[in-house]
Amino acid sequence: MSPTPIDAEVPEPTAAERVGSLLCAASSVVVRACGEHHELTTPVSVHGSRIRLRAPLDAPLTLATAREQDGLPVVLDLTDIAPVAVRDRVRGRLTLAGRLHLAHLADDGLSVHLRLDVAHAVLSTPYGTSALTGADLALAAPDPLARYEAGMLTHLADDHSDALEVLTRLLDQELLTERPDVRPLALDRYGLVLRLDHPHGHRDVRLVFPEPAHDADDFGHRVHQLLTAAQHAEPAHRP
Numbered sequence: 001m002s003p004t005p006i007d008a009e010v011p012e013p014t015a016a017e018r019v020g021s022l023l024c025a026a027s028s029v030v031v032r033a034c035g036e037h038h039e040l041t042t043p044v045s046v047h048g049s050r051i052r053l054r055a056p057l058d059a060p061l062t063l064a065t066a067r068e069q070d071g072l073p074v075v076l077d078l079t080d081i082a083p084v085a086v087r088d089r090v091r092g093r094l095t096l097a098g099r100l101h102l103a104h105l106a107d108d109g110l111s112v113h114l115r116l117d118v119a120h121a122v123l124s125t126p127y128g129t130s131a132l133t134g135a136d137l138a139l140a141a142p143d144p145l146a147r148y149e150a151g152m153l154t155h156l157a158d159d160h161s162d163a164l165e166v167l168t169r170l171l172d173q174e175l176l177t178e179r180p181d182v183r184p185l186a187l188d189r190y191g192l193v194l195r196l197d198h199p200h201g202h203r204d205v206r207l208v209f210p211e212p213a214h215d216a217d218d219f220g221h222r223v224h225q226l227l228t229a230a231q232h233a234e235p236a237h238r239p
Helices: 015-024 061-068 134-138 146-159 163-171 217-232
Strands: 028-033 036-041 045-047 051-056 072-081 090-105 109-123 128-133 180-187 191-198 201-208
Touching: 015 045, 015 072, 015 109, 015 128, 015 134, 015 146, 036 051, 036 061, 045 191, 051 061, 051 217, 061 090, 061 128, 109 134, 128 134, 134 163, 146 163, 146 180, 163 180, 163 191, 163 217
Parallel strands: none
Antiparallel strands: 028 036, 028 072, 045 051, 051 109, 072 090, 090 109, 109 128, 180 191, 191 201
């Protein structure tokens, strides 16, 4: 079992799946409408190309949406920041454009659910930019680990640094010649991405699971499989 550079042809989520994963894991978004920026602290519910948000009943964004029978044209911005402290923590930036509609009053009576019908989206990462349509998003589903990613990555970084050291045995020795700091950067059902941080820059590598994980419990089994393979590998030389 060997590491795979993040830009190689490997099993990994599509751009549309990444968009869904980023949205369903979000706890806040910025909505641009009517020449203003509206920051919403809200869970995001993803239903294909339709996104549900929640806003205060008397918020300017809610009132502006209520005035538009055909939907309020808006742009939604979201930044994907690595939950683990690494250099250059921004993993991606997402921009969605579409029309915002009132859905229904929330149970608390003080807020309202809003529905964004996405027309198109742009996802920019350090590895490239993808333009997607609402139809692309409608065919994709969020990664099953997306909602748990932040907790699992911080748990790995804070409590299992020894396991990360063992996993470096699966890496090409040349990647370790500058004695990089190894941190978990991202994960999905296909594998775990490690950030190799050294004084002159960084490199991201993907460790591919033997088979995709279906849920959070499955993720633990997949990491155990990687560790077992690493323990039987020749320890990498770190000068």
